[in-house]
Amino acid sequence: MRTSSSAAPCRPTRGSGAGTRRPAAVLFYDFMTGEARAILDSRQFIVAARRMDTPIDRNTITIPDRDAALGDAKRWKEAFDGCFRPGAK
Numbered sequence: 881m882r883t884s885s886s887a888a889p890c891r892p893t894r895g896s897g898a899g900t901r902r903p904a905a906v907l908f909y910d911f912m913t914g915e916a917r918a919i920l921d922s923r924q925f926i927v928a929a930r931r932m933d934t935p936i937d938r939n940t941i942t943i944p945d946r947d948a949a950l951g952d953a954k955r956w957k958e959a960f961d962g963c964f965r966p967g968a969k
Contacts, residue, residue: 920927924935 926934926936
C-alpha cells in the first residue's frame, strides 16, 4: 500500500522523446536527422530529402529503353538465378 510520503517516479516529458516506449528509435531518428546527414553527404549517399544536395541532377528524367531492358531480361534472370538460386533453370 502506498503512503502519501512515497514519491512518484520522475518521468521525462514526452516532447523530448525520452519518455516514449521506443527510446532507441527516437535516438536513431535524432541521429539520422542531425549528425548522419553530414556523413551521408560525404559518402555521396543519395537521399530522398530535397533539402540536401546530391551528386545527381534531380531535374533530369532518364527513361530507360524498354526494348533493351526486355531484350536483356533473360540474361539478367540467368545471372540472378546463378547467384541466388543455384541449380535453378
